[in-house]
Amino acid sequence: MTFASYYVMPSGPASYFDGTGSARHDVLVQAAARELRIIGADRRVLDEWSYADLRRMSAPDGVLRLGRSGETLLARLEVRDRTLAAAIEDRAVTLDRGGAAERALRRKVVGLSLAAAASLIVTAIVGVPALTSRLIPLVPLAVELKLGNAVDKQIRSALDARHLGAAFACGNGPGKTAGREALQKLVGRLAAAAALPFHLHVDVVRRGEPNAFALPGGHIYVYKGLIDKAQSPDELAGVLAHEIGHVAHRDGTRTVLQTAGLSFLFGMMLGDFVGGGAVVIAAKTVLRSSYSRRVEAAADAYSVGLMGKVGGDPRALGVMLARIVSDKDEGMKILLDHPETKDRISAINAVAIAGVTTPLLAAADWSALKQICAPRAADGTAAKTGQAAKAADQGVPPQR
Amino acid sequence: MTTAEVFSSPVAATGAVAFLGKEGAYWRLRIKGAALIMVTLGIYRFWLATDVRRFLWSNTEIAGETLEYNGLATELLVGFLLAIAIVVPLYTAFAIAALADTVALASVALGFLLVALLGEFALYRARRYRLTRTVFRGVRFDQHGSAWNYALRALAWWAVVILTLGLAYPWAQASLQRFKMRNTSYGDLPGAFDGSGSALFVRGLPIWLLVVGPLVTAIVALSVLIDWDALNAIIARGDADATAEIMGIIGYRGFGIGLAAVGTSLGAAVLLYPLFQAVMLRWWISGLRFGAVTVASRLRTAQVYRVYLRFIFYVLLFVLLALFVGIACLFVIDALLRPAHDANLAELAASAMTVCLYVVVALGASTIYQVVVTAAMWRLGTQSAELSGAQALESVRAEGMPVSALGEGLADALGVGGI
Numbered sequence: 151m152t153f154a155s156y157y158v159m160p161s162g163p164a165s166y167f168d169g170t171g172s173a174r175h176d177v178l179v180q181a182a183a184r185e186l187r188i189i190g191a192d193r194r195v196l197d198e199w200s201y202a203d204l205r206r207m208s209a210p211d212g213v214l215r216l217g218r219s220g221e222t223l224l225a226r227l228e229v230r231d232r233t234l235a236a237a238i239e240d241r242a243v244t245l246d247r248g249g250a251a252e253r254a255l256r257r258k259v260v261g262l263s264l265a266a267a268a269s270l271i272v273t274a275i276v277g278v279p280a281l282t283s284r285l286i287p288l289v290p291l292a293v294e295l296k297l298g299n300a301v302d303k304q305i306r307s308a309l310d311a312r313h314l315g316a317a318f319a320c321g322n323g324p325g326k327t328a329g330r331e332a333l334q335k336l337v338g339r340l341a342a343a344a345a346l347p348f349h350l351h352v353d354v355v356r357r358g359e360p361n362a363f364a365l366p367g368g369h370i371y372v373y374k375g376l377i378d379k380a381q382s383p384d385e386l387a388g389v390l391a392h393e394i395g396h397v398a399h400r401d402g403t404r405t406v407l408q409t410a411g412l413s414f415l416f417g418m419m420l421g422d423f424v425g426g427g428a429v430v431i432a433a434k435t436v437l438r439s440s441y442s443r444r445v446e447a448a449a450d451a452y453s454v455g456l457m458g459k460v461g462g463d464p465r466a467l468g469v470m471l472a473r474i475v476s477d478k479d480e481g482m483k484i485l486l487d488h489p490e491t492k493d494r495i496s497a498i499n500a501v502a503i504a505g506v507t508t509p510l511l512a513a514a515d516w517s518a519l520k521q522i523c524a525p526r527a528a529d530g531t532a533a534k535t536g537q538a539a540k541a542a543d544q545g546v547p548p549q550r
Numbered sequence: 551m552t553t554a555e556v557f558s559s560p561v562a563a564t565g566a567v568a569f570l571g572k573e574g575a576y577w578r579l580r581i582k583g584a585a586l587i588m589v590t591l592g593i594y595r596f597w598l599a600t601d602v603r604r605f606l607w608s609n610t611e612i613a614g615e616t617l618e619y620n621g622l623a624t625e626l627l628v629g630f631l632l633a634i635a636i637v638v639p640l641y642t643a644f645a646i647a648a649l650a651d652t653v654a655l656a657s658v659a660l661g662f663l664l665v666a667l668l669g670e671f672a673l674y675r676a677r678r679y680r681l682t683r684t685v686f687r688g689v690r691f692d693q694h695g696s697a698w699n700y701a702l703r704a705l706a707w708w709a710v711v712i713l714t715l716g717l718a719y720p721w722a723q724a725s726l727q728r729f730k731m732r733n734t735s736y737g738d739l740p741g742a743f744d745g746s747g748s749a750l751f752v753r754g755l756p757i758w759l760l761v762v763g764p765l766v767t768a769i770v771a772l773s774v775l776i777d778w779d780a781l782n783a784i785i786a787r788g789d790a791d792a793t794a795e796i797m798g799i800i801g802y803r804g805f806g807i808g809l810a811a812v813g814t815s816l817g818a819a820v821l822l823y824p825l826f827q828a829v830m831l832r833w834w835i836s837g838l839r840f841g842a843v844t845v846a847s848r849l850r851t852a853q854v855y856r857v858y859l860r861f862i863f864y865v866l867l868f869v870l871l872a873l874f875v876g877i878a879c880l881f882v883i884d885a886l887l888r889p890a891h892d893a894n895l896a897e898l899a900a901s902a903m904t905v906c907l908y909v910v911v912a913l914g915a916s917t918i919y920q921v922v923v924t925a926a927m928w929r930l931g932t933q934s935a936e937l938s939g940a941q942a943l944e945s946v947r948a949e950g951m952p953v954s955a956l957g958e959g960l961a962d963a964l965g966v967g968g969i
Contacts, residue, residue, distance in 0.1 A: 165615075167688025172737060172946035174615070174687060207685075208604035210570045210616050215608075217620075223948060226618070226688040256586075256597060263590030428912070429591070432905045 162234030164188075166196065169223030179229065181237045186216075188227065199227070201242040214238065216245075274415055274437050279444065282407040286400050291347055291367075294403050298367025301402075305365065309357060320354040320374060320523035329522030332515035336387055339510060343459040344394050352390070354522055360474045364393040366402025374523040379473060383511035383519070387460075388453055388467030395452030401445050408441050446488045447497065454502045462510045464502035468495040564613065565937030569929040571609035576925050579605060584917045588909060596626040606925070607684060610932050613940040621683035621955070629679070629955030633672075636960070640664070663705070670701035672960035674730070679955045681734060687943070692950030695733030703729060715762055720754055721747030723830075727837065736840050737946035744844070745837025753829045760818040768811030775804050828854040831927065835935050842939040849934035857930070861922045868914050876907045 159180045166175040166188055177196065180187040186199040199218055207226065209215035214235040216227040229235045239247045246252055310318040317323075321330040333352060341350045348368030357373040364370045370393045372386075380386040396402070416430045450467065457464040475491045488494070511519065583598035600623040607619035644661040674697040681691040707722035724747035734741035828851040835847035883903065887896045937943075 169688045170948055172687040172689045172948075173944055207618050207620060208608045209618065210608050210611075213616070215618065222951070224620075224685050224688050224690055226685070259594065259597060260586060260590055263593040266593070267591050428905055428908045432901070436901075 160234055160237035162229070162231035164231070164234070165226075165228040166190075167224075167226045167228075168196070169221070169225035177227075179227065179234060179238075181234065181241055183241075186227070186238065197225070201238075202244065204238070204242040204244055206245045219244075270415055271433075274412060274433075275440070278408055278411040278415070278437075279441055281411065282404050285407055286403055289400070289403050289407075294400060295348070295367040297406065298365045298369055298402065302365055302369055305371075309355060309371070312356075314356065318355050320356060326522060328515075328518035329520075332511060332519035333522065335515060336383060336511055336519070337390065339460050340387060340391055340394055340456060344391075344398060344456055346394070346398055348397060350394065350397070356523055362389050362393050364396040364402070366400070366406075368397050370394070370397070377520060377522065380470060380520075381473075382463075382466065383509050383516045384457070384463040384466035384507070385470040386519075387462050387510050388457055388464070388470055391453035391456040392449045392467060394456060395449035396445070398452060399445070399448055401449070404445065405442075409438065412437060443489045447494070450494055450498055451501060454498055458503070460510065461507060463507045465499060465504060468498040468502075471495055471498075565940035566611075566613065567932045567935040567937060568611045569609055569932045570611055570616070571605060571925075571929070573921065573925070576605060577921055580917045580921050584913045588913060593627075596630065597623040599623070599626060602920075603680070603683075606928055610928075612686065613937060613943055615687050618685040619680075619683055620685055621679070625679075625955045626958050629959030631959065632954075632956050633959030637668075640668075666708075667701050667705055668960065670704040671697045672958075674700040675956060676958045676961045677730065678953055679958050682950060682953050686736065687946075689737040689946050689948045690950055692735050693730075693733055694735075695729065700726075700729055715766070716758060717751075720750035723747070723750065727834065731838065735949065736943075737948050737950075739841040739843070739942065739946045742839040743837045744839050745833050750829070750833050753833065754826070757818075757822050757826055757829070760822060761815055764811040764814040764818070768807050771807050772804055775801070775807070824854045824858045825851055827927070831931055832934075835931055840942070842942040844938045846936050846938070847931070847934050848936065849930055853930050853934075854927070857923055857926045860926075861919060864918045864922055865915055868918060869911065872907065872911050872914065876903070879903055879907075 159182055161178055161180040164177055164179045166177040166179075167173070168175065175190060175196065177191075178189040180189065184200060186201070186204070188196045188199070190196045199216070203218045203220070205217045205219050207215040207217045209228070212230060214229040216229070216238070218225060229238065239245050306318070312318075320326070321333065333354065337350060337352050344350075346368065350368050350370065352370045352372060354372045354374060354377060358375045359373055360375040360379040362370065362372045362376050370390065372390070372393075376389060377386065380389075412434050416434055453467050454464040457466065471491050472495055489497075509516070579601055580598075583594065583601065586594040587598060600619075600621060603619040603621065607617040610617045644657060674695075678693040678697070681693045684691045704726055707718070707725060710718045711722050724743070724745055727743045727745060731741040731743035828849060831854075832847045832849045835845055835849070838845045880900075880903070883896070883899045887899060
C-alpha cells in the first residue's frame with residue numbers, strides 16, 4: 151500500500167463482527183479498488199472482503215449491513231458513515247443500490263402469479279370438462295354402480311323428511327299394481343330405445359315439488375309433484391328421457407370428477423390468505439354451475455333424440471318445463487345449475503321436429519300412473535302394512 | 551478521519567432494548583403487501599412475511615445492536631410446497647376414510663387429532679426456522695429438541711387445559727415455554743425460561759373468575775332448577791314440536807340465568823382481553839433467560855388497552871369507508887350498465903364487486919390488526935424490556951447451522967402460522 155493510495159481511498163469507521171463470536175470490533179474500513187479492507191485497533195488488517203462477495207443484509211434505516219455470500223460463518227460489517235457507505239455501494243454491483251434488482255424480481259413474481267392464476271382459470275373452464283369427458287369411459291361401470299349405491303342411501307334418507315321408510319316410494323303396495331305396471335311400460339319403452347349399459351330403476355317418491363333426478367348407476371327418482379303436474383304421458387316421458395340422458399352420459403361420475411378437479415386446482419395451491427376463501431368459493435360455485443349448465447343442455451338434447459326414437463312428442467319436455475317454472479324466479483344467471491328455462495325450451499324446439507304423435511301410454515294406463523301415489527283408501531281393498539304406511543296414506547302435504 | 555478517532559468513540563453497553571421502526575413505514579409495507587397478495591391470489595404472502603420479519607427484526611435494538619433476519623422468501627415457498635406434498639395425501643386419506651361410513655366418526659376424531667398434532671409440530675419447526683435465520687452480532691440463534699416430543703406435550707397439555715376449564719393454562723404455558731427455551735440457544739449461550747405457572751395463575755385467576763365463573767355458576771344453578779329427567783325424556787322422544795315443552799321445563803327464570811351468565815361472560819372476555827394479553831406478555835418477557843442474561847418487563851396494562859382501543863377505532867373507520875365506497879361503486883356500475891340492458895353483465899359486475907369488497911374488507915381489517923395490534927405489541931414488548939447481565943452477550947461463540955423451512959410451510963398449509 152502506497153502512502154498516496156491510503157489517503158485517496160475512501161475510509162471510515164464501522165462495526166465488525168467476525169462471525170466466530172459475538173464480540174464487536176470497532177474498525178476502520180478502507181474501500182480499496184477490488185476489496186474492502188477491515189483494519190483493527192492495532193492497525194492490523196483483520197480481513198479483506200472482495201466486492202463481488204458482498205451482500206446487503208437487512209438493517210435499520212441509516213445502516214449498511216454487509217455480509218459475504220457463501221459463508222457459513224455470519225461475519226458482518228455495519229457501516230453508519232454515509233460517505234463510506236456510498237463509496238462501497240459505488241464499487242459493489244451486487245449490493246443492488248436503490249433496490250432495482252429486488253424490485254424487478256418482485257415484479258416477476260407478481261407477473262408469474264398472474265399468469266398462473268389466468269392459466270388456472272382457463273384450465274378450470276376448458277381443461278377440467280375436457281379431461282373428465284376422456285376419463286369417464288375409463289371408469290368401470292361397477293365403480294359407478296357402487297358410487298350410486300353409496301349416495302342412494304344418504305339421498306333417500308335426506309329426502310324422506312317424514313321418515314316414511316318403505317312407504318316413501320309410491321306404487322309398492324298391493325292394489326297399486328296398475329300404476330306400477332303403467333310406469334314400467336313407459337320406462338320399458340324408453341329403456342329399450344336407449345339401450346343403456348345399466349339397469350334402469352325408477353322410483354316415484356312422496357315429495358310435493360315437481361322434480362326428478364338421476365343418480366350414478368341408473369337409479370332415477372321422480373317426485374309425486376312432477377306426476378301431478380304432468381298432463382300427458384309424453385310430458386312425463388320427456389322428463390324421464392332427460393334423466394336417462396344423465397345416466398347415459400354418466401353425469402354422476404362426471405360431477406364427482408369435476409368437483410375433485412376443481413378442489414385440487416383451487417383448494418390447495420392458491421387462496422391461502424385472509425378473505426381468499428371467499429374468492430375460492432365464489433370461483434368454484436360459478437365454475438360448477440357452468441359445468442352443470444352444459445351437462446343439462448346435453449341431457450335435454452338426449453331427451454329430444456330418445457323421444458323421437460320411441461315415437462313420442464319430443465317437445466313435451468319443453469311444455470313440461472314451461473309449466474313448472476311459469477311462476478318461479480330463477481335468480482342469478484351465473485349461479486344457475488340449469489340453463490334458463492326459456493333458453494332450454496327454445497333449444498329443445500330448435501332440434502325437435504313438431505308433428506302429431508300418439509301418446510306413449512293409453513288413457514287407462516295414464517290415469518293409473520297418475521294415481522300411483524294416491525291414498526290407498528280410494529281402492530278400499532288394500533291391507534295396511536304398518537303405522538308408517540298409514541301415515542303416508544293420509545296424503546303428504548307438499549314439502550315446499 | 552484517523553484510526554485514532556474511530557477507536558476512541560465509546561459505546562455504552564447497557565441492557566436497554568428499543569424499537570427503532572416508524573409506524574408509517576410499516577403501514578406502507580403492509581398495505582402494499584396486502585394489495586399484491588390480493589392480485590397474486592396469495593402467492594406474494596411469502597415475500598410479505600419476509601419483508602415484515604426483516605422490518606421487525608432489524609428495528610429491534612438490544613444492548614446497542616440490532617437483530618437481523620436473513621431468511622429468504624423462496625425458502626418459505628419451497629417449505630410450503632414441501633408441506634403441500636405431505637398434507638394433500640393426508641387430507642385425501644381422511645376423505646377416503648370418511649366415505650366408508652362404518653369408520654366415519656372414528657376417522658374424523660383421529661383426523662382432528664392428527665391435524666392438531668401436525669399443527670403443533672409445524673409451530674415448533676417454524677420457530678426453529680425463524681431462530682436459525684435470526685442473527686445478532688454476527689452469531690445466529692438456534693433451536694434443538696424433537697418437534698414430535700413438543701407436539702405430544704402440547705396436545706397433552708391442551709387436553710388438561712380443556713378438562714380443567716382453563717385453570718391449568720398457566721402451568722401448560724410455563725411447561726411449554728420451558729421446553730422451547732431450554733432448547734433455544736444464542737451461539738453457545740443456552741436459553742432458559744424462568745416464568746412460573748403459579749405466578750401466572752395468581753395473575754390470571756381474577757380474569758378466569760370473571761370470564762368462566764359466571765358460566766360455571768349458571769350451570770350449577772340450572773342443574774338445581776331444572777327437572778333434567780323430564781327434559782331428557784322429551785329430547786329422547788325426538789319430537790319436532792317439543793320446543794314449547796322444553797321452554798316450559800326450563801322456565802323464564804332458567805333462561806334469564808343462562809342469558810345473564812353468557813352475557814356477563816362474553817362482556818368480561820371482551821373487556822379483559824387486553825389485560826390478559828398484557829399479563830401474558832409481561833410474564834413471558836420477564837421469564838426469558840440466556841445464560842447470565844435476564845430480562846425484566848416494565849409493560850403497563852394501560853398501554854395495551856390503548857392499542858386495542860386504537861384498533862377498534864381504525865376498524866370502525868375502515869368499515870364505514872368501505873361501505874361508502876361500495877355504495878358509490880354500485881351507483882357507478884348501475885349508471886354504466888343501464889344503457890346496455892344486459893342482465894348477465896349486470897349480474898356479473900355486481901357479484902364480482904361483492905366478492906372484491908369482501909376480500910378488501912377482510913384483508914384491510916387484517917392489515918389494520920397487523921399494524922395497530924401485532925406490531926404495536928412487538929414495540930411495547932421490546933421497549934418495556936430491560937436486560938441485566940448484558941455483558942455476557944459480548945463473548946458468545948458461534949454455533950449451529952440454518953435449517954429448512956418445512957415447519958413454516960406446514961404451518962402455512964395448516965393455517966397455524968405466527969409472525
